Amino acid sequence: AATTSNGVQSAYSAYPAIPGVEPQICALDAFRLAVASKLAAPLGIPIEKAYEGIDIGKKEADFTVAIPRFRLSGKPDEWAKKVVDAFQPDDMVESAVQDKAFVSFMMRTPTLVRKVLDQINDLTYHTPSKKAEYGCNHSGKGKKVIIEYSSPNIAKEFHAGHLRSTIIGAFLSNVHRATGWDVTTINYLGDWGKQFGMVAVGFDRYGSEEALKTDAIHHLYDVYVKINRDGEKEGEEGKAVHDAAREFFKRMEDGDEAAVKQWKRFRDFSLERYKQSYERLNIEFDVYGGESTVSQKAMQDAVEKMQTMGLVETGEDGAKLVKLDKWKLGSTILQKKDGTSLYITRDIAGAIERYDKYHFDKMIYVVASQQDLHLAQFFKVLDLMGLPWAKTLEHVNFGMVAGMSSRKGTAVSLDHxxxxxxxxxxxxxxxxxxxxxxxxxxxxxxxxIGMSAVKIQDMAAKRINNYTFNWSRMLSFEGDTGPYLQYAHARLCSVQRRAADAGLTIPTDVSTVKTELLVEAGARAIVALLAAYPDVVRTALKTYEPSGVVTYLFKLSHAISGAWETLVVLGQEKELALARLWLFVCARDVLGTGLRLLSLRPLEKM
Ligand code: ARG
Incomplete structure (x- = not known):
């Protein structure tokens, strides 16, 4: 599949295979290999080692190599000079320049342009499964990851924390899929606990069948708010509400048919509404699980195992708890004295059930940083239970959003x-x-476009940063916003449409396109950015930061919009027009791929 139209890949057989280096699908890898071969001989080191020392160049250079990192005996400056003295320019690498202990290399522009556009074209239009796209790689091949995200609570508000988890989680799922992982996504609904007792009691008082069917999420939330108000009343009246709620939840836990049936209706109707919002947001889950799906048996088994291991203590009030002070994680209750489970009990047993089912290589929980302690506690408990896979659990956290209210200032739901x-x-x-x-x-x-605005605002900065929801900034077409990125994509589509109207289309055999005509600095800048995309995906897998991709897409969009005047397509001589058009089509493909990685749907017109 990786045969490029000019057959350049045959050259790679001259290099050793380095794990994770994929010159057929990442042009920069091909150039790094070429640079490595120019370092290896004069430095007397293996090509693999030379390869590791190649960084993307600062300032003008394509690549920079810091000689000291090879820890050779003698003066780094002298080694650098040796490299430059031995340097022979070729098709791939055009120059080597020494600056003290550093050597900078430039890629040969025509080769770069040809290789990058060929790869984008091949991977976008000629891969048998649409799963592979330019920028994808195979580093996760054969490995399984479970990614849990979104996880709202039924009958409670879908708040900014859930929105962030949804957006970041979808991104992480896409990144793992793009890098060859076998991904299973889980939405772990907050669908169990005493609050359902509250909802049930509230529904008897304030509920409407009609409203439940048309808009379960808002209606149940409404009911929940009202009954909580009743529960706050002084004396007997408030207490009675809570007693009734506790009693209802106890019935749920004991498997009482009527109670479970009522609860299930609440869950089903809410879930139906959630699914509509997810569909609108371009988000999918393989599994809709939830706290309710963790089996009583798994929880009992887990608590018993911990007991036999001597991890559990009984508190004065008869509750069972685990002390984690040694790890500065306080202590946590596993079971109340009436035997009912808690949030953490369900997480512990739920993780065990998931491991038994999926045998994952890692599992990621995308949850707000407010729950750092909770996650650290249950990861630790699993570790103390001697489960080797506990070390593969990862908490991907994020900061808070301030001011997520409607423009009129009222608190609102996701739909609003x-x-x-x-x-x-x-x-x-x-x-x-x-x-x-x-x-x-x-x-x-x-x-x-509105959803793009919300998502890009959310992913523009490091996850852990808090940010303030800002309507006017995020919805603007200027500045680094979602609408701007969508506009950049739509504009590239429109170039293609207008070219087609003028009789210009990219031929199926792209080898006839004269890419050597792309000599302007603006064209090289765009191509260099396109070449960097596979690296952007790799970095995203390491950092779990969507902001790296967002920043990249802004850079690419800026480079494109800066080139409209110098790289005019229409009204040019045909060969030149075609070469420029192909560049823009490839740029469109990469921008689109990047937007999809961020869970956006790229627009063709707007
Ligand atoms: N439903 C929880 C909440 O809204 C989030 C669930 C996070 N995931 C977990 N496995 N605990 O607070």
Missing amino acids: ILNEAGEVMHEQMRKNEAKYANVENPEKTADE
């Missing part, structure tokens, strides 16, 4: 936020009548 973002975008689009008339489904498009 998305609706409002869509409506504002729709108003904006209407302002340009001519364009508006051209968009096939303006409402849907506006909705999509």
Whole structure:
């Protein structure tokens, strides 16, 4: 599949195979190999070792090598000089320049352009399964990861923390899939616990069958708020509410048919609504699990095992607890005195059940940093239980969002936020009548741009940072926003459409496209960015930071918009027009791939 149209890949057989180095699908790897071969001989080191020392160049250079890191005896500056003296330019590497103990290399532009555009074209249009895309790699081949994310609580608010978990979790799932991992995604719903007792009691008092069916999430939340207000009342009245709720939950735990049936209705109707929102957000789950799906037996077994291992103590009030002070993790209750389980009990047993089922190589929990302690506690408990896979559990955390309320200032649900973002975008689009008339489904498009705005705002900075929800900044078409990225993509699509109207299309045999005509600095800058995309994906897998991808896409979009005037397509001589068009088509493909990695749906018109 990796045969490029000009057959360049045959050259790679001259190099040793280095794990994780994939020149057929990553042009930069091919150039790094070429640079490594120019280091290995004069330095007298294996090519693998030379390869590790090659960094992306700072300032103008393509690659920079810091000679001291090879720890050779003698002066690094002299070794650097040896490298430069021995250097012979060729098809791949055009120059080597010494700066003290550093050597910088430049890739030969025509080779770079050809290789990168060929690879993008091959991987976008000629891979048998649409699963592979440019930038994907095989580093996770044969490995299984479970990614748990979103995990809202039924009958409680879907808050910003859940939104962030959803957005970041979808991104991580995409990154793992793009790097060859076998991914299973789980939505671990908060669908168990005393609050369902509260909801059941509340539903008897304030519920409406009608409202449950049409809008379960808002209705149950409403009921939950009202009954909690009753529960806060002084004296007997408040106490009675809580007693009834506890009693109802106890019945659920004991498997009482009527109680379970009522609870299940609440869950089913809520889930149906959630699924609509996820679909709108372009988010999917392989498994809708939840706290309710953790079996009583698994919890009993886990508690018993901990007891036999001497990990459990009984508190004064009869509750069973684990002390984790030694690890500065306090202590945590596993079981209340009436035998009912807690949030952490379910997480402990749930993880064990998942391992037994999936035998994962790692499992990721995408949960707000407010729960750092909880996650650390149950990871530690699993570790103390002697489960070797406990070490493969990872908590991907993130900071808080301030001010996620509607523009009018009222607290709102996810749906409200998305609706409002869509409506504002729709108003904006209407302002340009001519364009508006051209968009096939303006409402849907506006909705999509609105969601892009919400998502990009969320992923633009490091996960752990807190941020403030900012309507006007995030919905702007200027600056680093979701609408800007969508616009950049749509504009590239429009270039292709207008070229087609003028009779210009990319031939199936791209080897006939004269890429050597792409000589402008602006063209090289775009190609160099396109070449960097596979590295961006690799970094994302290491850091779990969507912001790296977002930053990259902004850079790419800026480079493209900076080139409109120098790389004009229409009205040029045909060969030149075609070469430029191909560059823009490839740029469009990579921008689109990057947007999809971030769970956005790239727009063709807007
Ligand atoms: N439902 C929880 C909440 O909203 C989040 C679940 C996080 N995942 C977990 N395995 N504990 O707070």
